[in-house]
Amino acid sequence: MKTIIFIGSNKSGSSREAIRAAVKLGYFTVLFTHKERQLEQRHEYVDVHEMIFIDTTDLPAMKKEIVSLQKKGNDIKTIVSFIDSHVSIALKLCEVFCPNGLSSSIAEVMENKASTRSLLDGLPFSPKFVTIKPNEQVDVQTIKIFKGFPLIVKSSSSTGSKDVLRAENLDQLRSHVRKLQEKNEDEAVMIEEFIEGQQYLVEAIVHRKQIHIAGVIEQEITFGKRFIITGYGVLATIPRHLTEGIEKVLQSIVEKFAIENAALHVEMRFVNNEWRLIEINPRISGGAMNNMLQAAFGFNLAEETLKLYLGERPQLEHQHKHFIFTQYVIVHEKGILEKVTGKNRARKMDGVVEVYVKPKKGSLLVPPLSMGHRYAYVIAKGRTMTSAKVIAKKAAKEIQFHLQDY
Numbered sequence: 001m002k003t004i005i006f007i008g009s010n011k012s013g014s015s016r017e018a019i020r021a022a023v024k025l026g027y028f029t030v031l032f033t034h035k036e037r038q039l040e041q042r043h044e045y046v047d048v049h050e051m052i053f054i055d056t057t058d059l060p061a062m063k064k065e066i067v068s069l070q071k072k073g074n075d076i077k078t079i080v081s082f083i084d085s086h087v088s089i090a091l092k093l094c095e096v097f098c099p100n101g102l103s104s105s106i107a108e109v110m111e112n113k114a115s116t117r118s119l120l121d122g123l124p125f126s127p128k129f130v131t132i133k134p135n136e137q138v139d140v141q142t143i144k145i146f147k148g149f150p151l152i153v154k155s156s157s158s159t160g161s162k163d164v165l166r167a168e169n170l171d172q173l174r175s176h177v178r179k180l181q182e183k184n185e186d187e188a189v190m191i192e193e194f195i196e197g198q199q200y201l202v203e204a205i206v207h208r209k210q211i212h213i214a215g216v217i218e219q220e221i222t223f224g225k226r227f228i229i230t231g232y233g234v235l236a237t238i239p240r241h242l243t244e245g246i247e248k249v250l251q252s253i254v255e256k257f258a259i260e261n262a263a264l265h266v267e268m269r270f271v272n273n274e275w276r277l278i279e280i281n282p283r284i285s286g287g288a289m290n291n292m293l294q295a296a297f298g299f300n301l302a303e304e305t306l307k308l309y310l311g312e313r314p315q316l317e318h319q320h321k322h323f324i325f326t327q328y329v330i331v332h333e334k335g336i337l338e339k340v341t342g343k344n345r346a347r348k349m350d351g352v353v354e355v356y357v358k359p360k361k362g363s364l365l366v367p368p369l370s371m372g373h374r375y376a377y378v379i380a381k382g383r384t385m386t387s388a389k390v391i392a393k394k395a396a397k398e399i400q401f402h403l404q405d406y
Helices: 014-024 036-040 057-073 086-097 103-109 112-119 169-181 240-257 289-297 301-308 343-347 383-397
Strands: 002-005 028-033 050-053 075-080 129-132 150-157 166-169 189-193 198-207 210-223 227-234 262-271 274-280 325-327 333-343 352-357 376-382 401-403
Touching: 002 057, 002 086, 014 028, 014 289, 028 036, 028 057, 036 050, 050 075, 050 376, 057 075, 057 086, 057 198, 075 086, 075 301, 086 103, 103 112, 103 240, 103 262, 103 274, 112 129, 112 189, 112 240, 150 169, 166 169, 166 189, 169 189, 198 240, 198 301, 210 240, 210 289, 210 301, 227 289, 227 383, 240 262, 274 352, 289 301, 289 325, 289 352, 325 383, 343 352, 343 383, 352 383, 376 383
Parallel strands: 002 028, 002 075, 028 050
Antiparallel strands: 129 189, 150 166, 150 189, 198 210, 198 262, 210 227, 227 325, 262 274, 325 376, 333 401, 352 376
């Protein structure tokens, strides 16, 4: 039977939407997971035909399991991951069992921020950076290439804003670097210039070296202990001055990485009419991104990404165009969730496309230290970005998390 293997999945978001898309396309779905909780909640994963508990970083163990599946009659058509840091390992398995024209080495470089910065160093959109090796200390000479503070400090494998910190002075910079070095002793730490300006996310698919932009999304950032993105605005129409610059940046990335086929998203800031690159990831964004783009344009990006992995031509044709805004909900105090109110009121508002609440009663909720600490979202559509944003924010305010002291 035609089978797609997924390396890891979240309970919701783009990774789960991809599994559902595989079922819709007629494939038998196998999920390799290292999360015991997913096995405990097996009944909630009806779209997963077979779930296998395994270390998703253990390449030999997964190869052995894939051979076992083949012996049972599974015809492995592709192996894919929509999860941070699992994309390259899925592609390594693909290269052995079902070559598809996507490169594991390219994904591996993109998964490492230090390697990505080094490859793109010197290009006009690439910010100034310094790489601090394990056990290396920071002094004034280390940061002389920068104009001054603030500076950004991040782990070279940081994902979801977990290890991205802002330093306002040298003492704070040294403290942040030590903290990240202690957390990951064998990993390099990046220091980058802080770039101000409107931040955008660009979703794209590269097919036979041709770039297809799936969406350009304005981002709203909440500044707390971490940089947490709490608002996304999908542009129904993209101004020409933005499009031209985006295409040039993407073309440079495709050429530098020598990309033939890939799904990726980039985060950039628009400063003084110029683009500056924040990061690249070799996958579709997680969270509500797939549903946002479907609400905006009618196509399912997770499904089209699967087609790319299957060796088919992805189709990103617009069935309609709507301005979409997604507002995420976070909490500002730590506590145990007692109940959630306001979901139905939010759903009934004109223009609301979707309301999603993640945690269940009894869950521990905390102020955000990563993107995973966003606990609900509202997707709304409008004739303009302003109207979509107003609806989404108004509906999101209806959602209240009632917490008990922890």
